[in-house]
Amino acid sequence: MRVILPNLLWIGNTRDVHDVKNVLDLGIAAIIDLALEEPAVTLTRDIIYCRLPLIDGTENQPVVLETAVKTVARLIREEVPTLVACSAGMSRSPAIVAAALSQVRDTDFETELKQLAENHPSDVAPGLWNDLQELLQEK
Incomplete structure (x- = not known):
């Protein structure tokens, strides 16, 4: 699990989501689970858990993609400590x-993605990248 915004935002993988003790110890209050191919996680009742299943390609439902982006943005704005996770934590989560x-931040998506990938391994699927670019240009 890597910290993106101290005490506020983390990117992780399936293993991180299943480590409930660590999630609670970090004070994480919301988990956005993007891993379509992984089973849902059983958490304590006080954690917000949003399962928005995505794939690393172009076949994602636009409403699910948009909901994922808007939900994470809202949680950041409201300063809710949030973990965003996918299977490996290298494509869907950083995207x-x-x-x-x-x-x-009212910044460019590509710039934000490059900054996230600067010191951490990332491998965002081109189809997902293109779909997010298109989605963000519409807004």
Whole structure:
């Protein structure tokens, strides 16, 4: 799990989401689970859990993609400590976080994604990248 905004925003993978003790110890209050291929997680009742299943390609439903971006942006704005996770934490999670940060900061999606990938391995699927670019240009 890597910190994006101290005490506010993390990017992780499936293993991180399943480590409920660590999630609670970090004070994470919301989990955005983007991993279509992974089973849902059983958490304590006081954690916000949003399962918005995405794939690393172009076949995502636009409403799910938009909901993921808007939900993460809203949680950032409201300062709710949030973990955004997908299977490996290298494609869907950084892409959605970059899109949300671009909305919150009124910056360019590509710039946000490059900054996220600067010191951490990332491998955003081209189809997902294109769909997010298109979605953000419409707004």
